[in-house]
Amino acid sequence: MLARPRSLDEWQTFFDTMFRETNQRFHREPDDFLDRMSEILGYVTSEKHQQFNTENYRRFYAKFVAWSCGFITARGARLSDVMIQRFPGVCPYCLKPDCILNANPLASPHKEIDHGALADKITPRVRTTMERLDLEGWRAELFKIYTRNYHRDIGVFVDKVHEEQSELRYALRKLKNGSDADQRRWSMIVKHEFADVFAWFLGLGYHVFFRTQPWQMLIRKQTLDDIVFAPYSRGCPDCEHEVCDCKDPDASLRSSLSSAEVGLSHPGGLELPFPGAFGPMIIIAGQIDMTFIESFNNSANMFVEGVQPDPSLTDDDIADIRKMMNQIATGLAGRDLSPTVFEAICEWFKRKGGDVADRFKQFLTNVRDGLVANGLWEIVKNTFGGMG
Numbered sequence: 001m002l003a004r005p006r007s008l009d010e011w012q013t014f015f016d017t018m019f020r021e022t023n024q025r026f027h028r029e030p031d032d033f034l035d036r037m038s039e040i041l042g043y044v045t046s047e048k049h050q051q052f053n054t055e056n057y058r059r060f061y062a063k064f065v066a067w068s069c070g071f072i073t074a075r076g077a078r079l080s081d082v083m084i085q086r087f088p089g090v091c092p093y094c095l096k097p098d099c100i101l102n103a104n105p106l107a108s109p110h111k112e113i114d115h116g117a118l119a120d121k122i123t124p125r126v127r128t129t130m131e132r133l134d135l136e137g138w139r140a141e142l143f144k145i146y147t148r149n150y151h152r153d154i155g156v157f158v159d160k161v162h163e164e165q166s167e168l169r170y171a172l173r174k175l176k177n178g179s180d181a182d183q184r185r186w187s188m189i190v191k192h193e194f195a196d197v198f199a200w201f202l203g204l205g206y207h208v209f210f211r212t213q214p215w216q217m218l219i220r221k222q223t224l225d226d227i228v229f230a231p232y233s234r235g236c237p238d239c240e241h242e243v244c245d246c247k248d249p250d251a252s253l254r255s256s257l258s259s260a261e262v263g264l265s266h267p268g269g270l271e272l273p274f275p276g277a278f279g280p281m282i283i284i285a286g287q288i289d290m291t292f293i294e295s296f297n298n299s300a301n302m303f304v305e306g307v308q309p310d311p312s313l314t315d316d317d318i319a320d321i322r323k324m325m326n327q328i329a330t331g332l333a334g335r336d337l338s339p340t341v342f343e344a345i346c347e348w349f350k351r352k353g354g355d356v357a358d359r360f361k362q363f364l365t366n367v368r369d370g371l372v373a374n375g376l377w378e379i380v381k382n383t384f385g386g387m388g
């Protein structure tokens with residue numbers, strides 16, 4: 001088991017150590033890294049894959065980070081430098097730590113970047129603090145600057161990461177074709193555009209991993225770094241050597257793609273405003289039955305998806321339903337679902353009656369084991385009757 005990197009530069013070194021020789025063996029040029037990034041981005045952002053928070057999807061996600069590190073290494077830069085120069089704790093456009101567009105998305109559009117003023121924001125303290133940030137730390141830092149990103153749809157991140165990727169490709173083409181004087185400028189722009197791609201990519205990860213299946217991730221206490229580390233924790237995922245010794249550069253992609261075609265369960269879209277919506281949840285390893293959590297997750301998602309089109313439910317009802325499902329999830333995970341709260345939830349659905357009540361009863365039946373274990377099944381029987 002390798003040690004998990006704890007900063008962007010450690011990530012860069014981690015992948016460089018693992019793949020430097022392989023990259024030389026296959027004579028990879030700087031452009032090849034961007035080609036691979038683009039290729040993987042297509043898979044990671046296609047709706048077919050993006051809906052699936054699967055091992056396979058995570059592998060693609062991690063691969064993108066690996067190739068991104070390779071891209072920066074091939075350009076002779078440091079990943080932390082590239083990110084700090086673009087986002088030194090402030091929005092590069094408005095130069096504020098809380099981008100002016102957060103409060104007012106219609107605020108006057110950002111003008112050109114003032115590169116001098118932006119560079120001035122990189123104080124020694126900013127640099128030392130930000131050099132320590134890992135992937136999750138950067139994701140959080142970027143969301144602190146752009147708080148509206150917490151509430152944006154996944155689709156925004158998909159669009160943005162592609163848009164920025166095109167800008168990166170454009171800048172790279174200009175760099176290659178430009179005169180010497182231009183080269184310095186385009187070289188800087190390439191790094192800025194890369195930082196934009198990377199920033200949106202981290203945001204995408206947050207929404208895929210933490211918003212579509214929040215309780216799974218929270219219970220596992222995973223971060224973006226865990227997700228990226230998992231496939232590489234024992235070395236190259238394909239040849240399983242700490243220093244990659246792969247002879248076939250495409251072996252892994254083929255196996256990943258073929259397993260992506262296999263039928264996968266749809267995790268659905270139970271959304272939370274932010275991970276902390278679960279409250280402070282202390283989970284001791286081994287105390288949680290993961291099989292139950294998985295099945296709870298599936299049933300809850302199916303339930304919420306099922307009731308969403310119901311014309312008898314208002315938007316407020318749907319919001320309440322989500323809150324109640326979260327309460328049940330949190331309570332069951334922490335083994336402290338209050339019987340009074342649970343009874344009130346059951347009563348709410350009973351009052352609604354009709355299809356939504358039927359679906360809720362079905363959901364309760366699906367997660368019956370967890371309710372029995374928590375001594376709550378009696379409440380279900382008393383409320384709805386005839387539940388066996």
Ligand SMILES: [Zn+2]
Nearest residue numbers: 091094099100
């Ligand atoms: Zn701004």
Ligand SMILES: [Zn+2]
Nearest residue numbers: 236239244246
């Ligand atoms: Zn290998």
